[in-house]
Structure formats: structure tokens, C-alpha cells
Amino acid sequence: MRLLVVGEPGSGKTSWCREYIDGRRKCGCIVGGVLASPIEKQGQRIGFNATDLLTGKQAPFARLSRLRRFKGSEVVGDYTISRRGISFACGAIERAIESSCDWVVIDEVGPLELGGKGLMPAVELALASRVNVLAVVRTSLKEALQRRFPQYEFVVIADLPESPSDVCELADRRSCELTTWESHREDRRAQKRN
Numbered sequence: 001m002r003l004l005v006v007g008e009p010g011s012g013k014t015s016w017c018r019e020y021i022d023g024r025r026k027c028g029c030i031v032g033g034v035l036a037s038p039i040e041k042q043g044q045r046i047g048f049n050a051t052d053l054l055t056g057k058q059a060p061f062a063r064l065s066r067l068r069r070f071k072g073s074e075v076v077g078d079y080t081i082s083r084r085g086i087s088f089a090c091g092a093i094e095r096a097i098e099s100s101c102d103w104v105v106i107d108e109v110g111p112l113e114l115g116g117k118g119l120m121p122a123v124e125l126a127l128a129s130r131v132n133v134l135a136v137v138r139t140s141l142k143e144a145l146q147r148r149f150p151q152y153e154f155v156v157i158a159d160l161p162e163s164p165s166d167v168c169e170l171a172d173r174r175s176c177e178l179t180t181w182e183s184h185r186e187d188r189r190a191q192k193r194n
Helices: 013-026 083-098 120-128 139-148 167-193
Strands: 002-006 031-041 044-052 058-064 073-076 079-082 103-109 132-137 155-159
Touching (some): 013 031, 013 132, 058 083, 083 103
Parallel strands (some): 103 132
Antiparallel strands (some): 031 044
């Protein structure tokens, strides 16, 4: 299964994913991969750390270019992306696949990846594997992602508005819906075998 969380920057995609991950874990699922944890200073977003969902470890991933430049980095829009951060995030995704996690989260597939750089090697590996993938993508890049991977069917599980007030409730509801759907799917498979 390949699920997408779609929304523009600031719409709550990462918050939605956190809640969804919590719901999956409450159902007994093992969730790995990478989450982009926002870094704020005086109420302003200044960047992101990559969080390994299996280990809980973090590494600097992106910072506003006007505030910091990483040695050996990529610049995307207003942000400078750390190559070490990219390596860390790819490692988290690969570790989740190798560990046969129930879900692998990729937050996010952005312009760098769609240009063949950044997390793209790990994205390709995850999509080609048998694990369930929950990928985050901007609304404006959703079609580009689908064009890049026409061999896969993506299901949009959340299409977030500009600033949703009910992100937590929506994620919790979707997690319960998916648990019910997965249960019915397993029941149908068992019936076919008998």
C-alpha cells in the first residue's frame, strides 16, 4: 500500500503524520522511516531536523539559507539541505525497510527528490519493496510524483487545507478507518484460502 499525505507548506502534514503514526503504533504496528521535525525560533520556522522513527535519533536536515549553510549542501527554495541530513534520512528509511516495518514514513518527497536527488534512492527502494509506505508530498508536486512512478498506485489518505484545526482528529479517524479496512482485507484473503 502506498499512501500520500498531501498539502502545501504549513498545512499540517507532519503533524498529521505524527498523529497517524501514533494511531498505527497503538494498533501494534511497527513504524519506521523519517519525519521532518520543524525547528522554530521565536515563533518562526527556521528549518527541520530529520527524525528516525525507529531510533528516535535526529539530525539537522534543512535550515533557512539566510541563517545557515551546511558544508556540502543543496539549496532548495529558501532552504539549505544538509548532505549529512540526507544521508541520515536515507539510512532511516532503508533501516525501516530492512527491519520489515509495517509502515515506512517518508516526510517528504519534495522538489529535490523529484529532481532525482536527496532522498530519491531511498524513496525508490521503499516504493519497490513490499512494505506499506506513507509519503508526504506538497499538493503542487503530487502529479509530478505520480508521473515519476506510474507503475505504482497511490492513495491520498489526507489532502490538507491551508491550516487545518482538526489535524489530530482527522489523523486518528483515518488510522481507525485503515485498521478496519485492513481487517476486512485480511478476512477476505482468509476466506479465499478456505
